[in-house]
Amino acid sequence: MQFTKMEGAGNDYVYIDARSQQADWPELSRRMSDRHFGVGSDGLILIADSDVADLRMVMFNADGSQGEMCGNGIRCFAKYAIERDIAAPSDDGLTVETLAGIRTVVPTYDGPRITGARVAMGAPILAPARLPPPVLAYPFTMDGFDLPLSFVSMGNPHAVTFIEQAVAGFPLHTVGPKVEHHPMFPRRVNFEIVNVDAPGKLTARVWERGSGETLACGTGACAIAVAARLSGHCGDEVDITLPGGTLRIQWDGMGEVMMEGPATEVFTGEWAA
């Protein structure tokens, strides 16, 4: 089986053209994602046909669970599909069906190569049925840390907390899994810890549902931007620096969230196992 490893701001996935092949994809995601016995990735992303958009993106986390949407993945997905002539974007961009809805990706070029993309990420959902109100700064403590949580769904669930302590030194590997699996979140949750460095400049780390700590999360950055704007930490535009790179997010407080970031192909290979 041919595969391509790609990364967007260090959030790396294995990409497979699944238009004419079948496999146990959750199991394959678990095996390929393994950084010692597999390819090494945060999960698996499939290129599939769609009846309602140019293509359909199917994504699995490293534990084999399915995610509704992947912000860093969808930029690489568009690069993969366009550079291999699987689909051609219209002037408005490439439309991609996801479990979170149809997203539009406008690639950015350096000569003939796609180096990144701007993505219309949909409107945030601020009152998900199974999350408790209030949406912003819900009192929450874990392992002695005060972590007031803001709940934002970008089609997938996020809990964002703004903290004073530097995110670099925060024990995300012990606290992250406890938040992800907290009974408050029946579908588990992606967890973002954030420092406000200056208005419009944030630093964050992410514990992803199903994959653990990743170097960046596109939907997570969008959720952070929404929570930050609603909390008065930024205006319509914000740069969010994660361990793997910086994503620029725009949100006017009402409509779709726009995300801009890089997309890079790392290598291709053949899965023999």
Ligand SMILES: N[C@@H](CCC[C@H](N)C(=O)O)C(=O)O
């Ligand atoms: N890394 C992704 C999000 C992947 C899915 C997430 N772990 C979930 O289960 O919701 C991104 O860039 O958005």
